[in-house]
Amino acid sequence: xxxxxxxxxxxxxxxxxxxxxxxxxxxxxxxxxxxxxxxxxxxxxxxxxxxxxxxxxxxxxxxxxxxxxxxxxxxxxxxxxxxxxxxxxxxxxxxxxxxxxxxxxxxxxxxxxxxxxxxxxxxxxxxxxxxxxxxxxxxxxxxxxxxxxxxxxxxxxxxxxxxxxxxxxxxxxxxxxxxxxxxxxxxxxxxxxxxxxxxxxxxxxxxxxxxxxxxxxxxxxxxxxxxxxxxxxxxxxxxxxxxxxxxxxxxxxxxxxxxxxxxxxxxxxxxxxxxxxxxxxxxxxxxxxxxxxxxxxxxxxxxxxxxxxxxxxxxxxxxxxxxxxxxxxxxxxxxxxxxxxxxxxxxxxxxxxxxxxxxxxxxxxxxxxxxxxxxxxxxxxxxxxxxxxxxxxxxxxxxxxxxxxxxxxxxxxxxxxxxxxxxxxxxxxxxxxxxxxxxxxxxxxxxxxxxxxxxxxxxxxxxxxxxxxxxxxxxxxxxxxxxxxxxxxxxxxxxxxxx
Numbered sequence: 374x375x376x377x378x379x380x381x382x383x384x385x386x387x388x389x390x391x392x393x394x395x396x397x398x399x400x401x402x403x404x405x406x407x408x409x410x411x412x413x414x415x416x417x418x419x420x421x422x423x424x425x426x427x428x429x430x431x432x433x434x435x436x437x438x439x440x441x442x443x444x445x446x447x448x449x450x451x452x453x454x455x456x457x458x459x460x461x462x463x464x465x466x467x468x469x470x471x472x473x474x475x476x477x478x479x480x481x482x483x484x485x486x487x488x489x490x491x492x493x494x495x496x497x498x499x500x501x502x503x504x505x506x507x508x509x510x511x512x513x514x515x516x517x518x519x520x521x522x523x524x525x526x527x528x529x530x531x532x533x534x535x536x537x538x539x540x541x542x543x544x545x546x547x548x549x550x551x552x553x554x555x556x557x558x559x560x561x562x563x564x565x566x567x568x569x570x571x572x573x574x575x576x577x578x579x580x581x582x583x584x585x586x587x588x589x590x591x592x593x594x595x596x597x598x599x600x601x602x603x604x605x606x607x608x609x610x611x612x613x614x615x616x617x618x619x620x621x622x623x624x625x626x627x628x629x630x631x632x633x634x635x636x637x638x639x640x641x642x643x644x645x646x647x648x649x650x651x652x653x654x655x656x657x658x659x660x661x662x663x664x665x666x667x668x669x670x671x672x673x674x675x676x677x678x679x680x681x682x683x684x685x686x687x688x689x690x691x692x693x694x695x696x697x698x699x700x701x702x703x704x705x706x707x708x709x710x711x712x713x714x715x716x717x718x719x720x721x722x723x724x725x726x727x728x729x730x731x732x733x734x735x736x737x738x739x740x741x742x743x744x745x746x747x748x749x750x751x752x753x754x755x756x757x758x759x760x761x762x763x764x765x766x767x768x769x770x771x772x773x774x775x776x777x778x779x780x781x782x783x784x785x786x787x788x789x790x791x792x793x794x795x796x797x798x799x800x801x802x803x804x805x806x807x808x809x810x811x812x813x814x815x816x817x818x819x820x821x822x823x824x825x826x827x828x829x830x831x832x833x834x835x836x837x838x839x840x841x842x843x844x845x846x847x848x849x850x851x852x853x854x855x856x857x858x859x860x861x862x863x864x865x866x867x868x869x870x871x872x
Contacts, residue, residue, distance in 0.1 A: 374440065376402040376534045376566035377423065379592075382435035384418060386777050390769070392418050394590035395435070400568055402440070402533075405560045405580050407600065408570040410587035412781035412812040413766065416570040417461075419587065420536045424458045429777065439534055453483055457532030457565075461539040461780045461807055463519035464730055467511050467526075472503065475511055475522055479530050497529045500563075501555060513671065515695025517548030521555065528559060535559065537569045539780065541576065542806040543729065545693045545835045546870065553577060572781075572809045574600050606813060606838035656681040657829045658705055658798065662714035665704060674700045675711065676853035684719075687820065687830040689840040689861070691871060692850035698833035699729060701850070702800045705831060720798035720829065727801045731787035735775040740767055743775055743790055751794035761789050764815070781807040788816065792823055799823060801832040805839050817842045837871055 377400040384393040392415040400406045410416045421427050422437050423444055437444045439455045447455060460466045469475040476498065480490040498507055501521060506514065514522065520540060527535070537556075541549040557580045560567045569577060574584065584595045659682070665675040674697045682688050682705075690698050703709045705716055706726045718724070728734070737743045744758040762768040765785050770778060775786060784807055791799070799820075805813045813836065820830055820843050834840060840847060840861065847864040849856045849871075857864075865871060 374402050375399045378438040380436040384433045386431040396592040398592050402566055404566055404582045406568045407574045407581050407584040412809045413779050414587045416587055417538050417779050424456050453530045457527040457535045459523050459527055459537040459540055463523040466523045472507050472509050476526050493529045497525050501525050516543050517694040534566045539807050548694045606842045657684040657720055658682045658718045660716050663711045664713035665711045673853050678854045682831055687843050687845050689844035689847045690833045696850040697853050699802050702802050706800050723796050724798035725791040725796040729802045731783040734787040739772050741771040747794050753793050799828050799830045805836045
């Protein structure tokens with residue numbers, strides 16, 4: 374019996390071209406299926422059509438069936454029992470303030486009796502080993518814990534089919550392995566059919582039973598031995614800016630001489646970085662003995678943290694989920710104030726922060742309007758926006774609502790919105806999450822261009838291939854502080870964990 378069936382399915386968003394074009398596929402019951410496809414190819418749209426509560430608005434023809442039933446005929450209770458859905462970002466799914474409440478939330482909404490709710494919560498938490506943090510606040514969980522909570526709270530409703538959209542894109546290497554091991558147990562031990570939309574299928578090949586590729590609106594089954602293996606990310610070329618008092622943008626980290634953001638920082642430049650870039654070792658932004666915690670009696674997220682970011686440098690910050698990378702970026706940007714220590718930021722008036730959730734930056738009615746929003750203050754216009762849309766491959770979606778884009782497309786849009794204003798300091802939190810290889814290389818090229826135009830970049834990421842492609846130096850965070858900072862190639866040479 375097929376757990377999931379598409380029959381001649383065509384779908385288009387209002388006023389747009391077809392995203393899916395007469396696709397048909399069968400996923401057998403008990404399978405662990407991979408769904409590949411480029412950023413914006415329609416993977417998320419395809420999965421959401423299986424879940425009526427979150428199905429996108431648009432024109433649909435053909436049939437989508439779960440265990441032989443047309444999903445459009447399923448009520449909320451039947452849908453929850455048949456199909457579970459785990460979003461790319463747990464922040465889009467976790468809504469309660471504590472773990473135990475989140476686990477019970479879906480069951481309570483389905484009217485499951487209290488004794489049965491207690492049983493399901495207890496059994497699911499025991500299966501995933503969540504007992505030690507069962508009563509923790511969800512806001513204090515690591516990224517890996519939040520993703521596991523999203524999976525567990527979905528499975529507490531005992532669906533027979535589980536759909537996951539890029540579930541490991543925000544996890545560090547160890548958290549990814551642990552999450553996938555749990556997902557494999559769900560598939561094999563609990564008999565749940567699993568369908569995963571992913572740009573990183575190589576991590577799941579040992580678990581997969583079948584794979585499909587979505588391209589140009591059509592789907593085809595792909596033999597597992599043909600599933601793409603990872604290759605090194607193509608490094609973006611670095612433009613070395615001229616030095617000397619008369620050179621445009623003198624000072625290595627300065628902007629163009631014609632730019633209002635050009636500064637007068639001078640001094641010797643550091644040796645060439647791993648890709649030939651240079652930067653001024655004197656810090657544009659310096660953190661000195663930072664201590665921070667979110668609650669007065671909570672754990673210290675940052676402790677004794679020192680960081681000196683050179684002008685014109687691209688610095689990557691890596692480390693396990695929950696080690697404090699996002700909090701560090703927020704502290705450097707002045708979004709949160711340290712309890713002790715201080716941040717000296719020479720670019721405070723010309724900085725931009727890309728948060729993990731791109732939707733925090735998206736507030737307009739169309740994609741084009743998003744990019745035009747800051748045009749007056751940023752000194753750019755319709756021509757630059759048109760060029761950006763073409764470069765992003767979003768020119769055909771210029772009049773769509775940003776929330777109708779895929780997660781990866783939203784990520785690209787939010788980043789480009791920041792880059793158009795040409796800030797001196799770029800703070801990027803997981804800038805490549807949810808992106809396929811070409812899109813990641815596009816982001817690498819945009820970061821390199823921003824640097825060449827005078828920007829300094831501090832980024833937090835789990836994408837080690839991206840780090841290799843763009844970073845001059847790498848800082849490893851642990852226990853709230855910086856454990857080590859090394860030039861990129863030296864960091865990877867000395868590490869046995871990060872490759």
